[in-house]
Amino acid sequence: MDYRLLMDTSILAGEIIMENGGEAYRAEETVNRMLNTSNAKHVEVVVMGTSMVATVSNPYRDAITATRRIRRRGTNLQRIAEVNVVSREMCEGRLSLEEAFHQLEELREKKQYPEWVRVIASMIGVMGFTYTFGGRGMDLLFAMLCGVAVYAVQYINRYTGLSGIINVALSSFAVSVVAVLLYHLFPNQMNPDTVIIGGLMLLVPGLAITNSARDLLAGDYVSGTARVMEAVVTSLAIVLGTGLALLLRSLI
Amino acid sequence: MILQCVFAFLAVSAFCLLFEVPKKLVPVGGLMGGLCWGIYLLCLKYGVSLYGANFIAATSIALIAEILARVLKQPSPMFFVPGVLPIVPGYSLYYGVYNFAVGEHALSKEYFIKAVMISMLIALSIFAVNAVFRVNWHTKPRKN
Numbered sequence: 181m182d183y184r185l186l187m188d189t190s191i192l193a194g195e196i197i198m199e200n201g202g203e204a205y206r207a208e209e210t211v212n213r214m215l216n217t218s219n220a221k222h223v224e225v226v227v228m229g230t231s232m233v234a235t236v237s238n239p240y241r242d243a244i245t246a247t248r249r250i251r252r253r254g255t256n257l258q259r260i261a262e263v264n265v266v267s268r269e270m271c272e273g274r275l276s277l278e279e280a281f282h283q284l285e286e287l288r289e290k291k292q293y294p295e296w297v298r299v300i301a302s303m304i305g306v307m308g309f310t311y312t313f314g315g316r317g318m319d320l321l322f323a324m325l326c327g328v329a330v331y332a333v334q335y336i337n338r339y340t341g342l343s344g345i346i347n348v349a350l351s352s353f354a355v356s357v358v359a360v361l362l363y364h365l366f367p368n369q370m371n372p373d374t375v376i377i378g379g380l381m382l383l384v385p386g387l388a389i390t391n392s393a394r395d396l397l398a399g400d401y402v403s404g405t406a407r408v409m410e411a412v413v414t415s416l417a418i419v420l421g422t423g424l425a426l427l428l429r430s431l432i
Numbered sequence: 433m434i435l436q437c438v439f440a441f442l443a444v445s446a447f448c449l450l451f452e453v454p455k456k457l458v459p460v461g462g463l464m465g466g467l468c469w470g471i472y473l474l475c476l477k478y479g480v481s482l483y484g485a486n487f488i489a490a491t492s493i494a495l496i497a498e499i500l501a502r503v504l505k506q507p508s509p510m511f512f513v514p515g516v517l518p519i520v521p522g523y524s525l526y527y528g529v530y531n532f533a534v535g536e537h538a539l540s541k542e543y544f545i546k547a548v549m550i551s552m553l554i555a556l557s558i559f560a561v562n563a564v565f566r567v568n569w570h571t572k573p574r575k576n
């Protein structure tokens with residue numbers, strides 16, 4: 181058995197799970213299961229929120245270790261589901277190691293929806309939440325504009341390579357500024373608060389909150405607290421961006 | 433109220449697209465979101481406190497998500513993350529900032545505490561439901 185390829189494949193699976201918003205214990209379990217197909221004596225996988233280490237060792241053989249630093253952080257639930265499928269099929273022997281590796285490599289960059297669908301989705305998303313939080317009439321139209329604003333900021337930030345936190349701060353600033361400007365243009369026709377709340381729903385750290393709870397419950401305190409901090413810092417970034425815009429509003 | 437749930441459904445379905453949920457499961461995620469908001473509103477209507485309403489909504493969503501995950505053989509975040517979106521505290525967070533910006537510090541503190549409490553309640557509900565589902569009902573106790 182090709183231990184090196186097995187190690188590359190397994191750690192790639194774990195990496196994809198961690199990059200796309202999976203829980204640390206899920207990544208650990210998946211990598212562990214895949215490495216255990218080698219029947220090695222010792223298999224250890226440690227996932228620590230922002231990095232992961234895996235080792236396979238046998239007596240009379242060199243140990244193989246791989247380390248990965250998780251740099252990207254996004255939400256892509258489909259990739260997590262598909263990694264699950266690939267790892268299960270590989271462990272049951274229905275998929276060869278080479279095929280599994282290639283499928284995972286392809287999966288890593290796979291996107292389901294084209295750009296325009298995502299723009300419309302963020303428009304409708306912001307619009308819907310603006311309504312549920314009490315926006316009516318013209319608010320809904322303006323909310324759609326805010327959705328486009330957030331998407332534009334995130335699209336630009338893909339090329340500037342700014343960190344996730346600054347991205348969130350800039351996006352929340354953009355939402356608030358657009359809403360405040362629209363309020364100044366059409367003073368009596370909208371309620372800027374509901375529009376901003378709708379826009380912020382795109383940015384609130386829902387996934388970090390749920391994942392931190394799951395990781396802490398699984399006894400994974402390092403990853404759990406890392407996720408808690410992610411939620412806290414993301415919220416602070418939202419507060420910063422929105423706060424700046426609201427201060428500008430009170431200055432005008 | 434029904435209209436609000438419909439809009440929550442729409443919004444969460446759209447968010448599902450942003451989260452790259454597979455096409456077949458987008459309406460399911462949207463329904464979870466609509467249901468979550470519906471339960472939350474019903475609780476508030478029948479006099480449950482704000483925190484109680486959040487907890488009940490999150491717990492029922494967590495429960496349904498775990499069941500769906502087993503029935504449809506998908507990872508459970510697929511249903512849970514969209515489902516719980518409407519009650520993630522964006523509202524309290526915003527009013528916390530807003531009141532801070534206009535100088536109402538006491539009110540702002542209240543809203544920020546609310547946001548933290550609601551996040552903790554969501555986490556707590558996952559704790560409770562997950563703990564039940566993690567019990568191994570079939571296997572015998574392990575010998576040490």
